Amino acid sequence: MPCYSLMVQGTTSDAGKSTLVAALCRILKRRGVRVAPFKPQNMALNSAVTVDGGEIGRAQALQALACGLAPHTDFNPVLLKPTTDKKAQVIIHGKVAIDLDAKAYHAYKPRAMGAVLESWARLTAEYECVVVEGAGSPAEINLRDRDIANMGFAEAVDCPVIIVADIDRGGVFAHLVGTLELLSPSEQNRVKGFVINRFRGDIGLLESGLTWLEARTGKPVLGVLPYLHGLMLDAEDAIATAAVGGKKAAKLKVVAPAYPRVSNHNDLDPLRLHPEVDFRWIGPGETPPAADLIVLPGSKAVRADLDWLRAQGWDKAIHKHLRYGGKLIGLCGGYQMLGRMIHDPQGLEGQPGSTPGLGVLAVETTLEAEKQLRNVSGHLSLPGRPAMTGYEIHLGVTRGEGLAKGAVELTDGVHDGAISADDQVFATYCHGVFDHPEALTALLAWAGMSESEQVDFAARREADLDRLADSVEAALDWEKLSPLLPGRAFQA
Numbered sequence: 352m353p354c355y356s357l358m359v360q361g362t363t364s365d366a367g368k369s370t371l372v373a374a375l376c377r378i379l380k381r382r383g384v385r386v387a388p389f390k391p392q393n394m395a396l397n398s399a400v401t402v403d404g405g406e407i408g409r410a411q412a413l414q415a416l417a418c419g420l421a422p423h424t425d426f427n428p429v430l431l432k433p434t435t436d437k438k439a440q441v442i443i444h445g446k447v448a449i450d451l452d453a454k455a456y457h458a459y460k461p462r463a464m465g466a467v468l469e470s471w472a473r474l475t476a477e478y479e480c481v482v483v484e485g486a487g488s489p490a491e492i493n494l495r496d497r498d499i500a501n502m503g504f505a506e507a508v509d510c511p512v513i514i515v516a517d518i519d520r521g522g523v524f525a526h527l528v529g530t531l532e533l534l535s536p537s538e539q540n541r542v543k544g545f546v547i548n549r550f551r552g553d554i555g556l557l558e559s560g561l562t563w564l565e566a567r568t569g570k571p572v573l574g575v576l577p578y579l580h581g582l583m584l585d586a587e588d589a590i591a592t593a594a595v596g597g598k599k600a601a602k603l604k605v606v607a608p609a610y611p612r613v614s615n616h617n618d619l620d621p622l623r624l625h626p627e628v629d630f631r632w633i634g635p636g637e638t639p640p641a642a643d644l645i646v647l648p649g650s651k652a653v654r655a656d657l658d659w660l661r662a663q664g665w666d667k668a669i670h671k672h673l674r675y676g677g678k679l680i681g682l683c684g685g686y687q688m689l690g691r692m693i694h695d696p697q698g699l700e701g702q703p704g705s706t707p708g709l710g711v712l713a714v715e716t717t718l719e720a721e722k723q724l725r726n727v728s729g730h731l732s733l734p735g736r737p738a739m740t741g742y743e744i745h746l747g748v749t750r751g752e753g754l755a756k757g758a759v760e761l762t763d764g765v766h767d768g769a770i771s772a773d774d775q776v777f778a779t780y781c782h783g784v785f786d787h788p789e790a791l792t793a794l795l796a797w798a799g800m801s802e803s804e805q806v807d808f809a810a811r812r813e814a815d816l817d818r819l820a821d822s823v824e825a826a827l828d829w830e831k832l833s834p835l836l837p838g839r840a841f842q843a
Contacts, residue, residue, distance in 0.1 A: 354475040357835050358505050359546075360485035362516040362526035367548035367576070369410040370584060371515055372484045374823035376417040377816050379480055382840045387426065387474050388414030390484040391467040392500040394431040394439070396614035396651050397585065400726050400742040405445010406430065409617060410484070413585045417816050425470035429463045429499070431456070434612070434652050434700055444470070447722055460497040464507070467499055471508055479837050483510060490533035502538045511543045511835050513573060519549040524564055531568055543835060544573040546827070551578040574827035582815045583624055583808065585617045601629035603800045606642040608665055609634045610656040614649040615744070618682055621785040621808045622646070627800065635659075639668035644678045644798040647685025649782065653718075653747075654695060654706040657688050666709055673711065678798040679776045683745050686768060686778035690714040690749065699746055711776055712769055714751035722746050727781055729761035731790050732770060733797055736760075739790040741783030749780075759784070 357375070361368040372388055379386040390411050399412035399422050407427035415422045424445035431439040438452045441459065443466045451459055474481050487494075489501035489512075497503065505512050516526045527545050534542070545564065550557065554575060561572045605622050609632045616632075623630045633639055645668075650656040660666060673679060681689045690708040694717040697703060708716075723743050730736040739759065757766025758779040768779030777797065785791045788807045795803045833841050 352479065354478060355480040355835065355837050356475070356483060356508070356510045357480070358483035358485060358510045358512045360489050360501055360505075360512050360514050362488055362490070362514060362530045363520070364487050366517045366526075367515045367546075368484050369414070370582075370819060371546060371548070371576070371823065372482050373410075373414045373417045373584065373816060374819045375482045376414050377820035378824050379482070379836070379840055380418050381820065384837050384840050385477075385479045386418050387420060387478045387481050388418060388484065389425075389471065389474060389481050390427045390486070391471075391504045392429040392431065392463065392486055393427050394433065394486065396432055396612065397617055398430065398432070398615065398744060400724050400744060401426075401445055402726075403445065404724055406442060406724055406744055407445065409585045409615070413812075413816075414482075414484070416812070417820075425473050428466045428470040432614075432651055435655075440651075445724070457497060460499055464497075464499045464504075467504065468507070480840075485512075488530060489514075489538070490530045492533065502534065502541070505541055506537065510541075512538075512541050513544050513546055514542055515546040515548050517548050519551075519578065523547055524560055527564060528567060531570070542570055544571040544831060546573050547575045549578045550575045571828070571831050573831055574823070576823055576826050579819065579822055582819060583620065583811050584815060584819070585620070585812075600627075602627045602803065603629065603644060603795060603798060604642045605630045605644045605646060605798075606633050606640060607631075607646040607648055608639070608660060608663070610650060610659050611635075612650050612652040612656050614651045614684065615682075615782050616648050618648055618782050618785060619646060621791055621806070624808070624811075625791075625795075625803075625806055627803055628795070635663065637663075639663070639665055642672070642677065644680065645669060645672055647679070647681045647688055649682055649744075650684030650688075652700045653684040653687050653716075654693055654704075655701055656684065657693065657706055657708065660688070660709075669709060669711070673775055677775070679711065680794070680798075681776070681778040682784070683743075683780050683782060686780060687716040687745075687747050687749065689776060689778050690716055690751065690753070692716070693747075694718065712751070712771060712778060713753035714749050714769065716747040716749045718746045719748055720746070723780070727759075727761050727767075729759050729767075731759055731784070731793055732757055732766075733793045735789075735793060737787070737789035737793040739781065739784055739787045741781040741786065743780050744782065745780050 393408035395408045397409035398406040402421040405424035411427040412422040430442040433439045486500035689712045692715045694705045726742045728740045756770045758768030
C-alpha cells in the first residue's frame with residue numbers, strides 16, 4: 352500500500368505550521384489512519400527525549416502525541432540548537448553530531464539530507480500517511496541552495512505542499528502571493544492550495560479577497576482557520592508572553608528571566624497557565640520584580656546566560672529575594688547557575704573556561720561532552736513524596752556537599768538535584784517537574800500557596816489537541832483535500 356504524504360509550509364515563521372500539522376495528525380488518527388509527523392530540519396531550543404533515546408523538537412513530540420505515538424528520532428532527523436547567534440549544535444537522529452557555524456552547516460547539508468531521507472524511507476514504509484512540517488518560509492532566497500527543510504525536501508521526495516499564512520499579522524494576501532511568486536515553476540506546481548490561519552471577525556468581509564486570491568494564483572483556498580484562544584500546545588521555540596485571561600485572583604506571584612539562550616521554556620507553561628498563579632517572563636531591560644517564587648529555566652549556553660543575568664541585575668535580585676524568605680527553583684541549566692562555579696574546559700558551549708555561579712548551592716558543575724538524554728520518573732523529596740515524570744537533556748555533571756538532600760528520588764534509586772538546607776532552593780536536572788498534577792501542587796505548596804486547585808496539564812493538552820482538531824476539521828475543505836490523503840480517511 353503506498354504511503355500518502357502532505358507537507359505544510361508557511362509564509363513566515365510562526366504562521367501556524369506546527370499547529371496545523373498537529374491538527375491534521377489528530378484528525379487522521381481519529382479517522383483510523385496510521386499517521387506520523389515529520390519535520391526534516393528543525394531549529395529550536397525546545398526539545399524532547401524520544402523513546403529511542405535521542406532528542407527531537409518539542410513540536411514534533413506534540414505532533415506524535417496527536418498521532419497517538421511515542422516521540423521518535425525519525426520524526427525530526429535533523430535538529431539545530433543555537434549556541435550563539437552564528438553557531439549551532441547539529442543533532443542527527445537524536446544525537447549530537449557536530450557544532451558548526453552557518454557557513455559550515457551549509458556545506459554539511461548534503462550529509463544532513465542523507466539522514467533526512469533515511470528517516471523518510473523508514474516512516475513511509477511503516478505508516479499510511481506522513482504529515483510534514485516545513486521550516487520558516489520556502490521563499491527565503493538565500494537558503495534555497497541545498498535546502499533540506501522546505502521545497503528542496505518536497506522536490507526530492509515528490510511531496511505535495513499546502514502553504515499556510517497568518518492573517519493576524521496583516522498582509523496575508525501579499526504573503527501568499529509573494530511566497531508563490533518566489534518559487535520555481537516546478538515548486539509552484541507542487542503547491543496544492545492555501546490555508547489562512549488565525550482569522551477573527553466576519554468571514555463575509557474576507558470572501559472577495561479569497562476569490563481574488565484563487566483567480567490570481569490558480570490555487571484553491573483550502574480553509575480559513577479561526578483564532579483559538581488559550582490553547583495549551585507546546586511551542587516550537589518562541590516564548591509565550593501574552594497574558595492568560597480568565598484567571599482567578601492569584602495566590603502566588605512567580606517570575607522567570609527570559610535569557611537569550613533559554614531552552615525548554617515550556618517547562619514553565621503549567622505555571623503560566625495555572626488559574627491561581629500570576630506568572631511573568633521578565634525580558635531584557637526589565638527590572639526583576641518582587642515575587643514569591645523565582646524560577647531559573649534551562650539554557651543552551653549556561654555561562655553566557657549567567658553573564659546576561661548579572662548584567663541585568665538578577666544576581667542581586669535573587670540574593671535579596673532569598674534574604675527576604677523567597678523561594679527559588681533552578682531547572683537544568685538554571686540549576687547549574689545556582690552553584691559556585693561552572694567549568695567548561697572543552698569549550699562545549701563557548702570559549703573554554705570557568706564562570707562563577709550565583710553561589711546559593713554548595714556545588715560545582717563541569718560540562719562534559721556526553722549529553723545525558725533519558726526519560727525519568729520518580730518522586731519529589733517534598734511532603735507526601737508526590738509522583739513526577741519528566742526527562743533529562745544536559746551536558747553537565749554536578750558535584751558537591753550541597754547535594755546532601757536530593758530534590759528528586761528517581762525510580763532507579765538515583766537522587767537528582769538538591770534542596771538547600773534552609774529549604775528555600777529547589778534544583779533539579781529533570782525537565783517536566785511541573786507537568787504532573789501531584790508534583791505541581793506540592794511545588795506550589797512548597798513555594799507558599801497553602802491550597803491550590805489541582806490541574807492536570809497532560810489532560811488539558813489532550814483536550815486542547817481535540818479542540819484544535821475539531822476547529823480545523825470544520826474549517827477545511829475536505830473535498831479538495833481528499834486526493835492528497837488516504838481514501839479511508841473519508842469513509843463513513
